[in-house]
Amino acid sequence: MIDNIQIQIPSLPENIRIVESFIDNAKDQYQLNDDIYGNIMIAVTESVNNAIVHGNRSDSKKNVHLQLALEESQIKFTIEDEGPGFDYSNLPDPTLPENISKPGGRGIFLMKNLCDEVSFKKDGRVAELSFYLS
Template sequence: MNKPFKLKIPSLIENVRIAESFIDQAREEFNFNDDIYGNIMIAVTESVNNAIIHGNKNDKDKNVHLELKVSDNEIAFTIEDEGKGFDYEGLPDPTAPENIDKPGGRGIFLMKHLADEVNFSNEGKAITLTFYI
């Protein structure tokens, strides 16, 4: 396992682009293919977005921490906010009929379909998205 790459992003929604360029740099460094790149870009930026909006409540004095660890067979991104955390086990199913028309609640569902593994930690303040390579 190589040493992790870390990035700290102030909680401003326009800073999602910093996460995008972090992913682009990782792609150049580790040369992952287009399929996995698309999944990573969508899942990680969605997670950073959630951390800014829901975790840190758009408080620019709070940061989102992004960490990348790469091994021979996987790439793992951990995204952590400085908020209060949340009950990640009690999320409503966005595909349930009563939730279909609701605008929110799809981000984590989407991440779980794009990443090979999704693990929450630190009371829901951190999520690790793992992609097999």
């Protein structure tokens, strides 16, 4: 079974609620266990928030596109913004002492620790977050 569901939201922080509902619906529809559900909720909302704030610079005329693809053994979320992208290969490590007290920089670190696979495409405008179902 392969499913593919997509939504698009304007870049407003309050639209994170729509993303949370989208993930809740996926949990119910695919009977996701609580561990995977928790990881998905944190990682995907963090990624969408990054797309809104950093990618689209909170410009409500720009959208964030969220896609869920269910494959046999994994569920993959693709988050795409309409911003300029970023250099995802050269991010500071938030666990280093000089970065511990900085307010930002933990989102991608969190995503990499909660997802089974994370990849970036289109100069960083697209994040793909994969979770194994078994």
